[in-house]
Amino acid sequence: MAQSSCVEGKSVINDFDGMQKASRESIDLAMKSFGSxxxxxxxxxxxxxxxxxxxxxxxxxxxxxxxxSTSIEKVVEAQTEYVKSAYEGYFGELSKLGTMMTETTRDAYKPFEGLFGKFPK
Structure with missing residues (x-):
């Protein structure tokens, strides 16, 4: 009987060591993800x-x-140029920020790929 409790005790210790190792690995993955x-x-x-x-x-x-500007035509021309460039710049920047956010999300997910599978492209 005493022998089986030692065996059970080792099993509990081994399980505890395994849990500690898994916990450390999970923390490492989370820290890598958070860093990215x-x-x-x-x-x-x-x-x-x-x-x-x-x-x-x-x-x-x-x-x-x-x-x-010296005339109404020049005012309208300057305003039109500005609105066009602002519109193009805004949507270009929005696209760039969207791409950056997607890359950030992918990079943050990479440490967990082994656990959950590959991130679809």
């Missing part, structure tokens, strides 16, 4: 700040051009 996600979000924030700065500068230049 954090880097991606920082890159997105930098990109958004750069776009905001460019957008502000572009808007200021367009406003100055409008104020210095």
């Amino acid at each position: 996600f954090s880097q991606g979000i920082q890159a997105i924030a930098v990109e958004a700040a750069d776009y905001s700065k460019k957008s502000f500068e572009s808007g200021s230049a367009a406003f100055e051009k409008i104020l210095s």
